[in-house]
Amino acid sequence: MTETPEGQMSGQLNGPMNEAVRTRREGGVLEVTLDRPKANAIDLATSREMGEVFAAFRDDPELRVAVLQTAGDKFFCAGWDLKAAAAGDAVDGNYGVGGFGGLQELPGLNKPVIAAVHGLAMGGGFELALSCDLIYASASTQFGLPEIKAGTLADAATIKLPKRMPYHVAMELLLTGRWMDAEEAHRWGVVNEVLDDEDALLHRVWEVARLLDSGPPLVFAAIKEVARVAEGAGFQEVLDQVTSRSLPTVDALYGSEDGVEGFKAFAEKRPPVWKGR
Numbered sequence: 001m002t003e004t005p006e007g008q009m010s011g012q013l014n015g016p017m018n019e020a021v022r023t024r025r026e027g028g029v030l031e032v033t034l035d036r037p038k039a040n041a042i043d044l045a046t047s048r049e050m051g052e053v054f055a056a057f058r059d060d061p062e063l064r065v066a067v068l069q070t071a072g073d074k075f076f077c078a079g080w081d082l083k084a085a086a087a088g089d090a091v092d093g094n095y096g097v098g099g100f101g102g103l104q105e106l107p108g109l110n111k112p113v114i115a116a117v118h119g120l121a122m123g124g125g126f127e128l129a130l131s132c133d134l135i136y137a138s139a140s141t142q143f144g145l146p147e148i149k150a151g152t153l154a155d156a157a158t159i160k161l162p163k164r165m166p167y168h169v170a171m172e173l174l175l176t177g178r179w180m181d182a183e184e185a186h187r188w189g190v191v192n193e194v195l196d197d198e199d200a201l202l203h204r205v206w207e208v209a210r211l212l213d214s215g216p217p218l219v220f221a222a223i224k225e226v227a228r229v230a231e232g233a234g235f236q237e238v239l240d241q242v243t244s245r246s247l248p249t250v251d252a253l254y255g256s257e258d259g260v261e262g263f264k265a266f267a268e269k270r271p272p273v274w275k276g277r
Contacts, residue, residue: 021049028064028213029206030057035071042077042124043084047095050102058109061276064220065212067205068103068132069116073198076117076141077101079124100124103131104156110221110249112212116205117141117182117191118198127156130164130190133224134208137191138201141182148177163231165190217276218258221249 024031032053034040042050057066070076080100085091099105103113104127115132122144129135129143145161147154154174161170165188173180185191195201212220225247230238245251253259258274265272 020046021053023053025063027210028062029209030060030063030066032057032066032068033071034068034077036081037072039075039078039120040070040072040125041079041081041083042101042128043081044089044093044095046081047098047100047102049096051096051098051106052102054102054106054109054113055097058106058111064111064215064217064276065209066111066113067116067209068113068128069202069205070119072119074119075125076119076121077125077128078120078122079127100156101128101131103128110224111217112220112224114205114209114212116201118201120144123147123154124156127154127160130157130160135185135191136193136195136201136205136208137182137185138195138198139182140197141185141194142179143173143182143185143190144177144179145173146177148175161190164188214274216258216262216272216274218249218253218256218274222247222253225249 020034020036022033022035024033032050034042034046034050036042036046054066057063080091081089095105096102097106098109101124103109112134113132114134114136115129117129117135117137118141119138120142121129122142123146126143126145145154145157158174161173164170169188172178180190182191182194186194193204195204226238226242226249229241229247241247242250245254257277261272261274
């Protein structure tokens, strides 16, 4: 086993390590690395492991932001492991607490997750990136949904992508399976920023991660919950839930020390000190 800079074992934050899923802690940032050569494809066991890692991240009060990256140069993630499927992994099998890749169905994940995408993000790998709150990509990155060529449905992407970019462009990607490079993804707003290479990518991602680590965690939690609820409800309905403090994260924020700290810091002309309570 390897040790993190905080002196804790990698793996499920503090538990046994699965070589396919490695973790490293730096302050309030958790780095999660998927490493399954050659294509970082995800089988059922790896998906369950990723779900356990992200659930532990969700539940750890000392952690505020996660960075998701993968090992290797060619593939960010090829999605579902077809070799594992041929060996008996069922497509409708147990993906674990977070669904495929540990993120897209994980309940109550109210902390920001940043994707550092380098290489080919295809099928479920593209969907994994879409499950994150921020996506940064290297210039050589390509996104694709080849499921159509195999006669199957890119289910999560079909739900999410038309909401993240112009409908007709999303439908073109889904219906044709064509590739979209990082610059095009950035043009449509799917990617936050494109960096020259992997080194520049990771430098930028960690810059953003450290910025978020210094930010107000209760506000981040409220932003994520409100945005999630708003996906399935109308504006006034969600606004009423916010103003009535019906959402748990909003109620926690409005009743917290952090809820007045920003105002005090402004009045006292000092940087705010966020305590997460």
